[in-house]
Amino acid sequence: MIEIGERLLLVGENREYFVTAGEGQFSTDRGMIDLAALAGMNPGDEVRTHLGVPFTVLRPRPTDFFVHAKRSGAPMLPKDIGIVIAYTGMNRDDAVLDAGTGSGVAAIYFGKIAREVKTYEVRPEFARLAEKNIRNARLENVEVVAADMLAATGEFNVVHLDLTITPAHVEHAFSLLSPGGYLSCYTPFLEHTFVALDTAGPLFRDVHCYECIERELTRSTRGTRPSTRVAHSGYVTIARK
Amino acid sequence: MIEIGERLLLVGENREYFVTAGEGQFSTDRGMIDLAALAGMNPGDEVRTHLGVPFTVLRPRPTDFFVHAKRSGAPMLPKDIGIVIAYTGMNRDDAVLDAGTGSGVAAIYFGKIAREVKTYEVRPEFARLAEKNIRNARLENVEVVAADMLAATGEFNVVHLDLTITPAHVEHAFSLLSPGGYLSCYTPFLEHTFVALDTAGPLFRDVHCYECIERELTRSTRGTRPSTRVAHSGYVTIARK
Amino acid sequence: MIEIGERLLLVGENREYFVTAGEGQFSTDRGMIDLAALAGMNPGDEVRTHLGVPFTVLRPRPTDFFVHAKRSGAPMLPKDIGIVIAYTGMNRDDAVLDAGTGSGVAAIYFGKIAREVKTYEVRPEFARLAEKNIRNARLENVEVVAADMLAATGEFNVVHLDLTITPAHVEHAFSLLSPGGYLSCYTPFLEHTFVALDTAGPLFRDVHCYECIERELTRSTRGTRPSTRVAHSGYVTIARK
Amino acid sequence: MIEIGERLLLVGENREYFVTAGEGQFSTDRGMIDLAALAGMNPGDEVRTHLGVPFTVLRPRPTDFFVHAKRSGAPMLPKDIGIVIAYTGMNRDDAVLDAGTGSGVAAIYFGKIAREVKTYEVRPEFARLAEKNIRNARLENVEVVAADMLAATGEFNVVHLDLTITPAHVEHAFSLLSPGGYLSCYTPFLEHTFVALDTAGPLFRDVHCYECIERELTRSTRGTRPSTRVAHSGYVTIARK
Numbered sequence: 001m002i003e004i005g006e007r008l009l010l011v012g013e014n015r016e017y018f019v020t021a022g023e024g025q026f027s028t029d030r031g032m033i034d035l036a037a038l039a040g041m042n043p044g045d046e047v048r049t050h051l052g053v054p055f056t057v058l059r060p061r062p063t064d065f066f067v068h069a070k071r072s073g074a075p076m077l078p079k080d081i082g083i084v085i086a087y088t089g090m091n092r093d094d095a096v097l098d099a100g101t102g103s104g105v106a107a108i109y110f111g112k113i114a115r116e117v118k119t120y121e122v123r124p125e126f127a128r129l130a131e132k133n134i135r136n137a138r139l140e141n142v143e144v145v146a147a148d149m150l151a152a153t154g155e156f157n158v159v160h161l162d163l164t165i166t167p168a169h170v171e172h173a174f175s176l177l178s179p180g181g182y183l184s185c186y187t188p189f190l191e192h193t194f195v196a197l198d199t200a201g202p203l204f205r206d207v208h209c210y211e212c213i214e215r216e217l218t219r220s221t222r223g224t225r226p227s228t229r230v231a232h233s234g235y236v237t238i239a240r241k
Numbered sequence: 242m243i244e245i246g247e248r249l250l251l252v253g254e255n256r257e258y259f260v261t262a263g264e265g266q267f268s269t270d271r272g273m274i275d276l277a278a279l280a281g282m283n284p285g286d287e288v289r290t291h292l293g294v295p296f297t298v299l300r301p302r303p304t305d306f307f308v309h310a311k312r313s314g315a316p317m318l319p320k321d322i323g324i325v326i327a328y329t330g331m332n333r334d335d336a337v338l339d340a341g342t343g344s345g346v347a348a349i350y351f352g353k354i355a356r357e358v359k360t361y362e363v364r365p366e367f368a369r370l371a372e373k374n375i376r377n378a379r380l381e382n383v384e385v386v387a388a389d390m391l392a393a394t395g396e397f398n399v400v401h402l403d404l405t406i407t408p409a410h411v412e413h414a415f416s417l418l419s420p421g422g423y424l425s426c427y428t429p430f431l432e433h434t435f436v437a438l439d440t441a442g443p444l445f446r447d448v449h450c451y452e453c454i455e456r457e458l459t460r461s462t463r464g465t466r467p468s469t470r471v472a473h474s475g476y477v478t479i480a481r482k
Numbered sequence: 483m484i485e486i487g488e489r490l491l492l493v494g495e496n497r498e499y500f501v502t503a504g505e506g507q508f509s510t511d512r513g514m515i516d517l518a519a520l521a522g523m524n525p526g527d528e529v530r531t532h533l534g535v536p537f538t539v540l541r542p543r544p545t546d547f548f549v550h551a552k553r554s555g556a557p558m559l560p561k562d563i564g565i566v567i568a569y570t571g572m573n574r575d576d577a578v579l580d581a582g583t584g585s586g587v588a589a590i591y592f593g594k595i596a597r598e599v600k601t602y603e604v605r606p607e608f609a610r611l612a613e614k615n616i617r618n619a620r621l622e623n624v625e626v627v628a629a630d631m632l633a634a635t636g637e638f639n640v641v642h643l644d645l646t647i648t649p650a651h652v653e654h655a656f657s658l659l660s661p662g663g664y665l666s667c668y669t670p671f672l673e674h675t676f677v678a679l680d681t682a683g684p685l686f687r688d689v690h691c692y693e694c695i696e697r698e699l700t701r702s703t704r705g706t707r708p709s710t711r712v713a714h715s716g717y718v719t720i721a722r723k
Numbered sequence: 724m725i726e727i728g729e730r731l732l733l734v735g736e737n738r739e740y741f742v743t744a745g746e747g748q749f750s751t752d753r754g755m756i757d758l759a760a761l762a763g764m765n766p767g768d769e770v771r772t773h774l775g776v777p778f779t780v781l782r783p784r785p786t787d788f789f790v791h792a793k794r795s796g797a798p799m800l801p802k803d804i805g806i807v808i809a810y811t812g813m814n815r816d817d818a819v820l821d822a823g824t825g826s827g828v829a830a831i832y833f834g835k836i837a838r839e840v841k842t843y844e845v846r847p848e849f850a851r852l853a854e855k856n857i858r859n860a861r862l863e864n865v866e867v868v869a870a871d872m873l874a875a876t877g878e879f880n881v882v883h884l885d886l887t888i889t890p891a892h893v894e895h896a897f898s899l900l901s902p903g904g905y906l907s908c909y910t911p912f913l914e915h916t917f918v919a920l921d922t923a924g925p926l927f928r929d930v931h932c933y934e935c936i937e938r939e940l941t942r943s944t945r946g947t948r949p950s951t952r953v954a955h956s957g958y959v960t961i962a963r964k
Contacts, residue, residue, distance in 0.1 A: 009421065011446070044420040058421035061398075062330035079453060082327030086319040089303035091353030092333055112332030113354050157302075179285040180250065180299035189705025190465075190913065197460050205252070211467070212320060213454040213695075213936075215714070217476060219438050223671025224431075225714060226452070232697070232708040235458060430946025431672065454695075454936075456955070464912025466955060473938070473949040491903065493928070526902040540903035543880075544812035560809040561935060568805030571785035573835030574815055594814035595836050639784075661767040662732065662781035672947075679942050687734070693949070694802060695936040699958060701920050706913075708934070717940060 002057070004039045007136040009064055010047065010055040018060070018068040020136075028053075060137070062109045069133040072126045075105040076162060076186055077233050079214045087210070087238040088158045088182035090114055097156040097176060099149035100163030100186075104130030104142075110160070111142035118142075118156075120149040122163075152176060161196075162186040170199035177241040188234040196237040204239035211235050243298070245280045248377040250305055251288065251296040259301070259309040261377075269294075301378070303350045310374040313367045316346040317403060317427055318474050320455045328451070328479040329399045329423035331355055338397040338417060340390035341404030341427075345371030345383075351401070352383035359383075359397075361390040363404075393417060402437075403427040411440035418482040429475040437478040445480035452476050484539070486521045489618040491546055492529065492537040500542070500550040510535075542619070544591045551615040554608045557587040558644060558668055559715050561696045569692070569720040570640045570664035572596055579638040579658060581631035582645030582668075586612030586624075592642070593624035600624075600638075602631040604645075634658060643678075644668040652681035659723040670716040678719040686721035693717050725780070727762045730859040732781040732791075733770065741783070741791040743859075751776075783860070785832045792856040795849045798828040799885060799909055800956050802937045810933070810961040811881045811905035813837055820879040820899060822872035823886030823909075827853030827865075833883070834865035841865075841879075843872040845886075875899060884919075885909040893922035900964040911957040919960040927962035934958050 002008065002021050010017040012030065019026050021038035031049025038047060043059045060068070066078055076084075084106075090096065094114040098107050101121035107130065111117045119134075119142060121127040127146035134142050145152070149161070150172050158181060159173040165185055173183045183204065185196040193209060200207045211234075216227040243249065243262050251258040253271065260267050262279035272290025279288060284300045301309070307319055317325075325347075331337065335355040339348050342362035348371065352358045360375075360383060362368040368387035375383045386393070390402070391413050399422060400414040406426055414424045424445065426437035434450060441448045452475075457468040484490065484503050492499040494512065501508050503520035513531025520529060525541045542550070548560055558566075566588075572578065576596040580589050583603035589612065593599045601616075601624060603609040609628035616624050627634070631643070632654050640663060641655040647667055655665045665686065667678040675691060682689045693716075698709040725731065725744050733740040735753065742749050744761035754772025761770060766782045783791070789801055799807075807829075813819065817837040821830050824844035830853065834840045842857075842865060844850040850869035857865050868875070872884070873895050881904060882896040888908055896906045906927065908919040916932060923930045934957075939950040 011421070056420050061421065061423075062332060063328065063423075064330070078327040079324060079451070082323030082325070083320060084323070085326050085354075086323030086350070087304065089305070089350070089353070091303060093353075109327070109330070112330070112334075113326075179297050180252070180302065182302075182304075189707050191705045193458065194460070194465070197458075201460075209458040209460070210320070211456045211458060211708075213456065215452045215454065217434065217438075217450040217452060219435070219442075219450070223673045224435070225671050225716075226693075227714065234707075430948050432946045452949075464914045466912050466957075467934075468955060475948075493903070538902050543903065543905075544814060545810065545905075546812070561806060561933070564805030564807070564809030565802060566805070567808050567836075568801040568832070569786065571787070571832070571835070573785060575835075591809070591812070594812070594816075595808075661779050662734070662784065664784075664786075675940065676942070676947070679940075683942075691940040691942070692802070693938045693940060695938065697934045697936065699916065699920075699932040699934060701917070701924075701932070706917070 002039055002041050002043070006138065007060055008038060009058040009060045011058060012053060012055040018064065062112050065108045065133065065137055066105050069103050069105055069108070069136070070129055071103045072129050073102055075103055077214075079212050080186060080233055080236055081106055081109050083210060083212050083236050084160055084184045084186070085109070085113065087236070088184055090158055094157040095155065097149065097152055097159045099159070099161050099169070101130040101144060102126060102162065104133040104144070106160065106162065107142050107144070108134060108137045108139065111137070111139040114141070114158070116141045118145060118152065118154070120145045120147055120152060122146070122148050157181045158184070160184045160186070165192050165195050167195065167199040170196060171203065174203045174241060179241060181241050183239040183241070185237040186234050187237065190235070193235040193237060200237060200239040204241055207237065207239040209235055209237040243280055243282050243284070247379065248301055249279060250299040250301050252299060253294060253296040259305065303353050306349045306374065306378055307346050310344050310346055310349070310377070311370055312344045313370050314343050316344055318455075320453050321427060321474055321477055322347055322350050324451060324453050324477050325401055325425045325427070326350070326354065328477070329425055331399055335398040336396065338390065338393055338400045340400070340402050340410070342371040342385060343367060343403065345374040345385070347401065347403065348383050349375060349378045349380065352378070352380040355382070355399070357382045359386060359393065359395070361386045361388055361393060363387070363389050398422045399425070401425045401427070406433050406436050408436065408440040411437060412444065415444050415482060420482060422482050424480045424482070426478040427475050428478065431476070434476040434478060441478060441480040445482060448478065448480040450476055450478045484521055484523050484525070488620065489542055490520060491540040491542050493540060494535060494537040500546065544594050547590045547615065547619055548587050551585050551587055551590070551618075552611055553585045554611050555584050557585050559696075561694050562668060562715055562718055563588055563591050565692060565694050565718050566642055566666045566668070567591070567595065569718070570666055572640055576639040577637065579631065579634055579641045581641070581643050581651070583612040583626060584608060584644065586615040586626070588642065588644065589624050589626075590616060590619045590621065593619070593621040596623070596640070598623045600627060600634065600636070602627045602629055602634060604628070604630050639663045640666070642666045642668070647674050647677050649677065649681040652678060653685065656685045656723060661723060663723050665721045665723070667719040668716050669719065672717070675717040675719060682719065682721040686723055689719065689721040691717055691719045725762055725764050725766070729861065730783055731761060732783045732787055733778040734781060735776060735778040741787065785835050788831045788856065788860055789828050792826050792828055792831070792859070793852055794826045795852050796825055798826055802935050803909060803956055803959055804829055804832050806933060806935050806959050807883055807907045807909070808832070808836065810959070811907055813881055817880040818878065820872065820875055820882045822882070822884050822892070824853040824867060825849060825885065827856040827867070829883065829885065830865050830867075831857060831860045831862065834860070834862040837864075837881070839864045841868060841875065841877070843868045843870055843875060845869070845871050880904045881907070883907045883909070888915050888918050890918065890922040893919060894926065897926045897964060902964060904964050906962045906964070908960040909957050910960065913958070916958040916960060923960060923962040927964055930960065930962040932958055932960045
């Protein structure tokens with residue numbers, strides 16, 4: 001049952017809104033929605049605007065936070081988050097250290113999968129924004145730490161770095177990992193990728209660097225073809241302790 | 242603490258073995274390892290061969306099952322499993338239906354993330370092999386069903402199809418999904434991709450088809466370059482109810 | 483020596499102009515250039531504006547016509563023109579039939595390489611524009627024909643089709659080719675690509691279809707990375723008689 | 724009319740041979756072909772084995788030399804040769820300097836397009852093999868020089884470097900180019916690519932670096948998909964004087 005304060009997705013015909021169950025009215029071009037009425041409903045229920053236009057009430061999934069979370073910069077793309085999850089084998093038994101929180105999108109994805117996530121962000125205003133996004137996702141197992149991950153202690157199954165990488169970061173990540181654990185480093189530029197590879201090389205067991213070129217295949221009445229836009233995002237270096 | 246019957250990874254210098262804690266000796270070119278001695282140890286402990294060569298004892302992660310599981314055919318690659326997890330936002334609250342189990346590698350990945358997984362496989366001998374691989378992964382929340390997914394009932398947050406797709410499969414998947422849930426279809430060939438896209442188009446809310454071209458960046462004393470081999474694997478069609 | 487009426491490239495610091503040697507003044511933000519003074523000069527000579535700012539006078543190369551030719555639509559990209567030249571082995575001994583002239587950029591590239599080029603364009607206004615672009619490139623060996631290539635006769639070493647392809651086009655191309663000659667078909671959409679492949683398959687000896695994904699590697703003080711934009715253009719089907 | 728000593732392509736059903744018109748017999752599994760009989764024939768004529776199996780006699784095209792030339796190492800792939808031709812706008816008016824001849828395949832392509840080609844190869848045995856391949860292609864306008872291109876003099880419209888690049892090579896190339904001329908550097912590794920880019924950057928007007936990822940689209944009764952093998956070859960840096 002939906003509680004007051006929960007973030008929700010309202011989906012209607014060609015429209016999608018991200019709202020909070022609670023007080024007040026939410027206005028759309030199809031009429032007003034009473035936000036208080038959402039509390040007590042169940043996901044999948046229908047709510048109607050004062051004009052009678054129906055919307056389905058949904059609990060957001062991690063994909064929705066990628067779209068709707070407030071952003072402090074360009075977040076990692078889902079394809080790259082997926083690469084990190086798959087190549088580290090991230091799972092419900094894992095303690096994950098995430099560094100370079102940004103707006104917290106990766107931390108939300110990880111928090112919905114792993115047992116616990118500590119996410120480090122050196123910029124206090126970014127950490128505050130991420131904190132808010134993570135609370136909206138109702139994740140109790142994700143802790144935002146407004147500090148450099150070099151200060152982190154503890155033992156983790158996965159360490160994920162999305163920051164301006166230095167050898168010290170890679171070395172500290174190694175010391176934080178449990179045996180068999182994985183480091184992943186997300187680096188948009190080759191120069192930083194080389195720092196990750198060259199530092200991880202002598203320390204870790206298996207070191208690989210992947211780039212995932214994602215192409216959307218579009219299909220319309222004109223025909224089918226790969227999207228005319230394909231973005232480079234970054235390299236993902238995966239290393240196992 | 243490690244129990245009898247548990248599958249384990251033994252990692253030594255340039256060597257890696259996949260064994261079962263229990264009776265008998267496991268012979269390596271560095272000496273014999275007493276498998277009974279593994280029970281009662283903890284992950285990260287060291288075991289030595291009768292020649293004194295040390296190996297670290299590790300609980301396998303999903304990545305290890307991709308490498309070491311017995312195969313009935315070519316499994317989905319981790320990059321594509323990652324794309325499915327990321328674009329469906331698969332998480333611990335999810336009930337997942339997986340169809341086209343194959344050797345069960347995707348089901349193991351999903352089972353380590355989702356609340357419960359039902360995986361359908363029409364070929365009984367494949368279902369049996371997958372069952373064995375899944376038991377080795379000690380997953381209690383994954384059920385192998387030796388049947389066509391067209392026979393499935395229930396409600397799921399994610400339905401993943403890795404089989405020779407027909408409109409009936411896509412339509413049945415739609416009926417099994419909860420509101421806001423995701424269908425993913427993995428199809429190596431364009432013709433099957435078109436079946437997925439064309440059937441999902443009128444039924445689902447958001448339909449996208451992605452191809453992820455993965456390139457490994459290799460770095461050696463000769464220099465750095467993308468791997469000279471890049472594999473096409475398949476298309477991933479993602480549709481939201 | 484440069485003649486009156488010749489198209490020329492004037493290259494100065496961060497500036498590049500495409501002009502015609504002849505009468506009048508060409509005005510730039512660095513001063514006026516006397517176009518009559520260009521006739522009689524040699525490529526590589528320097529011309530100065532009335533303010534004394536120097537420009538180098540150059541004869542345009544095919545690459546310049548890609549940039550400066552008047553366009554009737556999106557021309558083939560140089561990477562794809564290069565694929566056609568390389569996979570057909572286009573050379574100075576060749577008679578080339580080009581169909582779907584568009585603005586004539588491919589015909590200019592081909593005309594600067596092959597012995598003779600006939601280029602067919604069904605839309606008269608496109609044919610006229612292409613004619614003008616080709617005359618600007620001072621190519622005597624390129625003939626623009628305002629007709630469908632289905633009306634073409636003669637024998638060619640290479641037939642290149644950049645039009646909405648039908649089986650009849652592929653079949654007629656076959657009849658026009660000399661033994662050992664090559665057909666190339668440029669098709670943005672998969673559906674048209676299939677027409678090319680399926681018609682050429684039983685007729686031609688070697689049939690291959692290529693897609694060339696071009697990525698620019700950018701390097702700045704921030705770092706080195708593939709361009710964040712990569713365009714899909716089209717498929718190139720190559721078939722040998 | 725075909726002359727004695729000319730290299731020819733004999734094309735039969737599922738068979739293709741590269742032979743020399745002249746003395747002797749060429750044996751195939753479909754019977755013997757009299758090589759003396761080829762002289763005096765015309766391209767497209769049919770020759771028959773002593774068993775009556777027909778073969779078409781063809782003059783080879785540059786594409787055939789890529790396949791049939793004796794190799795001293797891995798030659799540039801046609802896709803990359805095409806990129807060089809297209810981005811330099813190579814044409815019949817050009818003097819081209821090619822360095823790092825290897826087996827001479829690129830020089831043959833260039834020689835069939837440009838007015839004249841000088842190709843430099845420091846390894847004498849490679850130069851001799853390239854000389855032989857180029858003579859087989861009956862190119863009078865290609866000169867093989869067994870020396871480092873640093874020793875080259877003259878003026879060229881295009882300089883193409885396929886060798887272990889140093890700043891000195893790039894700087895010497897600049898001095899050899901006519902105004903508006905193009906340098907192209909083919910480099911398999913990123914480190915060498917950086918040498919090309921960083922040296923060309925301050926010297927040349929327009930500097931771009933491209934990678935062309937070629938994918939073959941395969942189509943069979945099983946279905947249509949990109950080839951499961953895609954090769955990285957190298958980067959092509961293009962700079963204009």
